[in-house]
Amino acid sequence: MSSALLSSHPAEHIDLELKRLVDQEQLDANSDYDIKIFTDGSKIEGRVGAALSVWSGEVETKALKLALPSFCTVYQAELLAICKAAWMAAEHSPSTRSVGIYSDSLSALDTITNSSALHPLAVEARGYLRKALNQSKCISLFWIKAHAGLEGNERADYLAREAATESKTRFDYESCPVSFVKRSIRMRSLDKWNLRYREGETAGVTKVFFPDAVAAYRIISKIEVDRFVTQVLTGHGGFSEYLHRFKCKESPSCACDPPCSESVFHLLLDCPIHLYDRLECEMRLGLSF
Ligand SMILES: [Zn+2]
Structure with missing residues (x-):
């Protein structure tokens, strides 16, 4: 009662x-x-x-x-x-x-x-x-x-x-204290969300950056996310490969080399056009190879 x-x-x-x-x-x-x-x-x-x-x-x-x-x-x-x-x-x-x-x-x-x-x-x-x-x-x-x-x-x-x-x-x-019940319900819905995220077939690019939805939430809530970050983290942006998929661009190629697709990962990791930007970024992050 x-x-x-x-x-x-x-x-x-x-x-x-x-x-x-x-x-x-x-x-x-x-x-x-x-x-x-x-x-x-x-x-x-x-x-x-x-x-x-x-x-x-x-x-x-x-x-x-x-x-x-x-x-x-x-x-x-x-x-x-x-x-x-x-x-x-x-x-x-x-x-x-x-x-x-x-x-x-x-x-x-x-x-x-x-x-x-x-x-x-x-x-x-x-x-x-x-x-x-x-x-x-x-x-x-x-x-x-x-x-x-x-x-x-x-x-x-x-x-x-x-x-x-x-x-x-x-x-x-x-x-149970109400706080415990609230926490349990929250944990359960987070688990459910995470399962749906991991097993879902969408968000392929995002999953490379964030394989786990709960861990992602913790990071995303601490950083400033603008439209550029969103495009990189989702792959949904002005990338030739993406635009080509939706028939908005004739070719998926990158300007650096026709056989190369211009994807987020190509731009971040391989594309020679952005070599100096990449090196400068690595130096600022203190990465040495
Ligand atoms: Zn390129």
Whole structure:
């Protein structure tokens, strides 16, 4: 189902405040919760993991590692971890009155707290947070500075790295990011285009310069292509051989020697009329023979 349909009715919108904590002192001043949940996401050498470290007072009471497939982004991992924390906040025993959730990903937290953001994980997380608030639990969301030596954050970071590198047979989350889908579709259409180009019987001259359409695209997009370059790269231009083919010129011969056809390759590589131009070009390119 589309996440737009799952999104809450405006009347059910919840106000989620996000506080920023940059050092141990600020963290200590915002630690007075029955449980504190530190979350983190990680991507190491293409492998993705997320983790939660749950604390009661000064003690870690639960550590949870989540594995994601390699096409997922760190952002998805961060969102998944916060979503799981929100679920814990809602499902934890009713005796838990207050929960603090701490993440070092501002982008993920912003997505969760922005009620118009429709990422499925954010919509799901807001559902759990609403449920927890309806149970009169006090829920607070915090952004904490990463790599600042803050204990819970360091622990979640460590667990997320472990979750990413451990080999798992099952993933805890498997949705593709839109960027991955777009890239895959693009790659597939490029492959199809390339196949058609390589197998097609046209563009004989162009294929000598560019045997591969994808590689050609990369080069062409970086150079300035004017009408002369186009004529040379395609062979479709004022060359006797070409004009003769379309009966626009009586003979395909080059002016240098009647038996020689005036083709792009003859002009570029062999024609003595352009010998000096060719030599000058080779010198400028630093070619020596
Ligand atoms: Zn010639």
